Amino acid sequence: MKIMKNMLILAGFLLMISTSDMAQASKVLGTGTNSLLGGDLTDPEDDGKPEEDKKYNAEFTANDEPGFGGGEFSFNVFDNRLGPSNDKWCCGKGGGSKEGLHVTAEFKKQYGLTHFTVSSANDVPGRDPTEWEVQGSNDGKKFTTIFSHDGKSLWDQRLQVIRFDAGKDFKRQTTGYRFFRHVTFKTATWPNGAYFQIGEIEYFGDTSFPVDPKSKLTNTWGRIKNVR
Ligand SMILES: [Ca+2]
Ligand SMILES: [Ca+2]
Ligand SMILES: [Ca+2]
Numbered sequence: 345m346k347i348m349k350n351m352l353i354l355a356g357f358l359l360m361i362s363t364s365d366m367a368q369a370s371k372v373l374g375t376g377t378n379s380l381l382g383g384d385l386t387d388p389e390d391d392g393k394p395e396e397d398k399k400y401n402a403e404f405t406a407n408d409e410p411g412f413g414g415g416e417f418s419f420n421v422f423d424n425r426l427g428p429s430n431d432k433w434c435c436g437k438g439g440g441s442k443e444g445l446h447v448t449a450e451f452k453k454q455y456g457l458t459h460f461t462v463s464s465a466n467d468v469p470g471r472d473p474t475e476w477e478v479q480g481s482n483d484g485k486k487f488t489t490i491f492s493h494d495g496k497s498l499w500d501q502r503l504q505v506i507r508f509d510a511g512k513d514f515k516r517q518t519t520g521y522r523f524f525r526h527v528t529f530k531t532a533t534w535p536n537g538a539y540f541q542i543g544e545i546e547y548f549g550d551t552s553f554p555v556d557p558k559s560k561l562t563n564t565w566g567r568i569k570n571v572r
């Protein structure tokens with residue numbers, strides 16, 4: 345009888361695990377700066393000084409408004425804050441951008457992406473990314489798609505933090521990358537007027553993935569090419 349009861353408890357427990365395992369696409373963590381996970385790979389200590397671009401563990405580049413200062417610039421997605429103006433990246437290149445709008449974080453080490461967050465900014469939902477990707481690279485030139493979304497905006501509130509996990513929202517990673525790039529190809533209002541915004545991006549990863557010898561080679565060549 346006792347064994348039977350224990351088995352029932354076990355069965356219930358297993359059911360619970362498998363149900364939570366099935367948790368569907370992405371997870372809303374809340375709204376505002378306090379809902380960010382914090383301590384992501386770009387700034388593990390959460391002590392970055394965005395206005396000076398100091399105390400970060402990554403180098404940032406972008407094809408639109410590169411920089412933290414000067415306004416609603418692209419690196420504001422790494423300033424550890426959610427809010428208006430200087431806390432976000434807004435509002436898109438005039439007439440759109442064929443290659444999309446992208447911002448890249450370059451690290452010294454390779455990381456297998458385990459999870460990441462992307463947060464909406466404060467303005468109208470029509471500026472939220474509807475078609476976008478997170479990509480990885482080891483030379484900063486050839487990028488592989490890790491996560492992609494093409495459909496309705498995933499954010500239903502302003503300054504909303506959404507978390508995406510490997511094994512649920514994108515494939516469990518077996519390759520590490522030194523570069524992570526966020527690209528937006530479309531928003532609901534693209535490419536008219538102020539058509540784009542993102543509040544914050546956080547990347548998390550580990551180095552305990554099996555090393556793919558090919559990616560190692562790419563990394564070496566990437567470094568040689570970058571020295572030119
Ligand atoms: Ca830091
Ligand atoms: Ca951060
Ligand atoms: Ca800022």
Ligand SMILES: [Ca+2]
Pocket residue numbers: 420421422423424425426427431432543544
């Ligand atoms: Ca921000």
